[in-house]
Amino acid sequence: MLLKENIPLKYVFGKIKYEVLLVAVYTLFIVLLHSQFKLTNMEIPLAVPMIMGTVISLLLAFRSNQAYDRWWEARTIWGAIVNDSRSLSRQILSFIDDQEDTVLFREKLVRRQIAWCYALSQSLRGLDAKEGLERLLSKRELAFVSKYTSVPMALLELHARDLNYALKQEWLNEYQQVELDRTLSRLCDAMGKCERIKNTVFPATYSLYIHFSMNFFILLLPFALIQNFGVLAIPMVVAISASFLLIEKMAIHLQDPFDNKPTDTPMTAISRNIERDLKQMLNDHQIPESEAVYKYYVM
Amino acid sequence: MLLKENIPLKYVFGKIKYEVLLVAVYTLFIVLLHSQFKLTNMEIPLAVPMIMGTVISLLLAFRSNQAYDRWWEARTIWGAIVNDSRSLSRQILSFIDDQEDTVLFREKLVRRQIAWCYALSQSLRGLDAKEGLERLLSKRELAFVSKYTSVPMALLELHARDLNYALKQEWLNEYQQVELDRTLSRLCDAMGKCERIKNTVFPATYSLYIHFSMNFFILLLPFALIQNFGVLAIPMVVAISASFLLIEKMAIHLQDPFDNKPTDTPMTAISRNIERDLKQMLNDHQIPESEAVYKYYVM
Amino acid sequence: MLLKENIPLKYVFGKIKYEVLLVAVYTLFIVLLHSQFKLTNMEIPLAVPMIMGTVISLLLAFRSNQAYDRWWEARTIWGAIVNDSRSLSRQILSFIDDQEDTVLFREKLVRRQIAWCYALSQSLRGLDAKEGLERLLSKRELAFVSKYTSVPMALLELHARDLNYALKQEWLNEYQQVELDRTLSRLCDAMGKCERIKNTVFPATYSLYIHFSMNFFILLLPFALIQNFGVLAIPMVVAISASFLLIEKMAIHLQDPFDNKPTDTPMTAISRNIERDLKQMLNDHQIPESEAVYKYYVM
Amino acid sequence: MLLKENIPLKYVFGKIKYEVLLVAVYTLFIVLLHSQFKLTNMEIPLAVPMIMGTVISLLLAFRSNQAYDRWWEARTIWGAIVNDSRSLSRQILSFIDDQEDTVLFREKLVRRQIAWCYALSQSLRGLDAKEGLERLLSKRELAFVSKYTSVPMALLELHARDLNYALKQEWLNEYQQVELDRTLSRLCDAMGKCERIKNTVFPATYSLYIHFSMNFFILLLPFALIQNFGVLAIPMVVAISASFLLIEKMAIHLQDPFDNKPTDTPMTAISRNIERDLKQMLNDHQIPESEAVYKYYVM
């Protein structure tokens, strides 16, 4: 229940205030027309919007489901990124012995994995993927990465090259190298899945159709209510249409979970947690201070 | 049917008693207003709440589904933890021969796996993850663990280090070490999935909208029923609104399966079962007495 | 259509005969009250049960879905047990050469896998898991197993120990041992999944709420129908309530697929098929006569 | 839209013509009774079938979903069989070098895999699994197979034995043998999944209940429509009941995808495609002429 207290009504209805105002004015206009000119043949039976209401409700439920699934899949993929980042570090630190000549190598890979998370998060938001990575990557790594369209993919390639090097140095045995490569493949899958959600828009014709039908339904509503309610039809129409408008807004909101809005998947916060966990494995307890990211996480 | 007898009506309706009381008083007030002042233009046709009722029903069904899925996924993850804990122990005890120098090593790993389950369960509930682990972990292990934010992650790292040690000692061959590491990765996945469910709240705007729409629907109901029923509208409104309020409560209840309530995922009971099973593998039949945990498990 | 002829109407309606009788008597009582005392203000409009009917229908559909999913998951898990039992035997018989010193070893493992299926089936039904296993296990195996709470888990441990022994004897190479251990992990997973379904009841508050709402809906029905139908309201109420009662009964029936009823998952029949298939691999065509288990399998 | 032109209306309505005729005669009888004897108390309000209509619609949707899922799962499993058959052949032909002593061995395995597909397809349809396999299997293989209840399982066992032989001959290395065995395990899983769908009937009590409720609903319909329509009630009742009857028929049709009907899963066509693909890998381009199997594939 905590959540409810934190989010004011204003926030929820702020998203649809212009639409609701428009609906109110429109209904007022219909009501005036009806009462002034006694146009009783403007009245339509409630059964007409009811038939449409059922099919629109089902379609909004369908759309909410798909939008929620996209949002939840995005969250699940980032959950998998957390798991695989931890597993990769655990494997690197336990497979490769802690010797004088490997200590820097091990640290380099773990820090690069942290950089990978930030870079993926930035590039999904359409921002510069290399921003802020200087503290985690060497100059050589940054130079290598800058030749690629996809920075995270380039970092995975560097991982793979280093693992081959470690195999050559006999820091890893043959099974361990292949096992670590599998973890890279899972990270590569996670990256590709995020891109798929980002690049595949919800079928636009569906959203358009639902949008038009819903608005048509709202336009019909006053005609069905003026007979019984007169001027009281206005709050009725506003109430019913607000419900439908809000659900559509929520679906639009959830369906694009990587869109650089304050309420999308909290990729920066997750990346910071990964940084904290992986640095602790390196016995480095100097973690960047966690900004109050969750404060705005109301979605 | 056993379950029904165990749970009194009081328990079910206790959750919504204040809301129901409020609804009753509110309806009484409307009824009095209506009958005293003969305000017949307060009456609205039943079709208005019916249109809203359909869309709210669909949204509650949608929400119940998502809440149930979260609850069931939580349960499935803990089922996987049971399976992987058993598999890890089986692998340790069958891959590593039972020799004089390995007997303590094998036991240490199995006992640490038991500790891992309790620690995960505690940390998901927001309690001190190290509480009560002294009987399962050595002082050195406890000291190591205390430097980490996530105790279960630290225990997995200790597992991984020990497996590498066992490889060095040739207690495990190279394939067996990698195979055991895979079991660790699965446990790491399970831990991350629990954290994902714990940290990802159900989209607050959805819940808020459903909450407001439902309450608005309940506020409208008396106006639709006073015409036909008069004072009998009160039980009608109470009955219908109780249904909707209860479903919402159930969804709120199920959607956070790790919230330290008497009815959440029975992680302590499951951990105790894991302890019993794993200790039997060590031929240690001194199992902590099972508190009657399931007694309160009505959810 | 064969199925329909086999199951008499009596079977279907037998499950709800007492409830239906009660509903009939109750409706008769309301009808008499109404016609004797002319209590016309007892009448309520049909729209009231219609609003409730929609939400209850959605909840029953939700519940039917979850119950069906539990039932189908149970069936899928036992399908996986069939597959993994066959794969385990195929692997044992093809990886380990058919030599004089291995012939008994190979047979022992295959026979123990058959025993595992029967033991799991018995223990899920809450019966003695060791019953009838003497014909498949040796005395030593039975003695080992009796120290464990979970007999199937003990049998998997014996499997794992024997595989390690086979590795030592060089009957298996190192990859083959790990591959066979993976099959054991899958069997361990299947066992844990069955236990999860068995131990996790459908959220009792949900079932209770649906139960109460539905009964309340049935109690209201006569009041909505007496006006139009008089005494004919009785068959109407019986017909509508029978539908709802039956769906609830079916859901209760399906949701516990391991409950030792004649209609649950046919685990004994499946185990017998596994026995037949695995013994044929051993060239042992003496299969226990298949009881007509499917005869009662109407669920 | 091509599909619609190919399937005449006759085909669709042919499936329910007797039921529809019966409904028409029954409604005519009710109409005559009503108009001849002026039995106005036979009339019932439309709201009664509407309440039932909602719950029956939801149940039919639920049933359609489950039936569709079974049908789609069957198709997915056969898709996996295509993939694993191709992978198995690719692995055999690339892992085992093309030498004088292996050429027949490689060919034997690939041809046996083709036989496996046909045998599985036949046995799922309840036909003789060995029919027509002489052109693909040797006499020794046919003799071996005839001792087994399940021919496809016997063929997998032969595969496994041959792989072990190839390991002994050092045609395969140890990892390759285990990798090929995994492909066998996946084929074994696919076989078991098909058998599960074949052997697990849709819960008969559910289908029965839906069947009875739907028929009861149809029996009530005329009484609700005679008041407004008189003799025109007949086409109304026929139209509404035809919808419900057709959906039920479709669900019954889809739910058993291995039932030797012209419209079930096109297993023979798929097997023929596998034969074509696998033989091309062997450079054998003499493929059995593809019967126009898809012509009848309207389901």
Added chain:
Amino acid sequence: MLLKENIPLKYVFGKIKYEVLLVAVYTLFIVLLHSQFKLTNMEIPLAVPMIMGTVISLLLAFRSNQAYDRWWEARTIWGAIVNDSRSLSRQILSFIDDQEDTVLFREKLVRRQIAWCYALSQSLRGLDAKEGLERLLSKRELAFVSKYTSVPMALLELHARDLNYALKQEWLNEYQQVELDRTLSRLCDAMGKCERIKNTVFPATYSLYIHFSMNFFILLLPFALIQNFGVLAIPMVVAISASFLLIEKMAIHLQDPFDNKPTDTPMTAISRNIERDLKQMLNDHQIPESEAVYKYYVM
């Protein structure tokens, strides 16, 4: 919201303009008949189309769901193809050292993987799979491929042969070869899954039935609306039927995601992205200019 502005209303309604026109003319005809000849017994109560409307809405929702699932599965498979193409290249370039004698070999495999994507994309659209591959494949490869029905399958076979060659040359160790073969198996799975979606039509009897019921429902609508609206029934009928017609059209549109329409799965654009990514790994930054493929991607 960008999307909405890009797609004119014309586009959305263009798909159903003929049907809508027909409906309008038909309704006009009914209205004229009704008003000219005062045929009041043509009127039917709105409850009749409402009962049908509920069941048709549920079926359309069911169909939309299945169509959306097919479309989304197609997109997911192509996402997996992106991931596995990247992983394959990463594995080839990191497993095989960059030496004088391997540089051409490595490049050949990566370029062939690019060709595989284009070939699969072409063959799924029913076009010539070899078109445009000359710039990526050698003449010998093209000749080999031309003997196969399925060009992508032939390319996978070439991959597998080359991996075996690399194993012989000791460019790959035994585990690496098996690991790369697994990536090939995943690509083979993706190819088979695409073919399954392509070849398995949505059950035609279902679509037909939904089509007929919906049209029958539209034919009934005017009779239910003429009483209240007279000539205003025309826009009502058009509005309601347009909703239903559009949803059906969208479902038909989404259900065949590989049908060579401007709005299907953007396989060419995806293949081009794969080409860009894989060539960057080879340090070849000469990427074919990206046609503005997404411009038409409104679906």
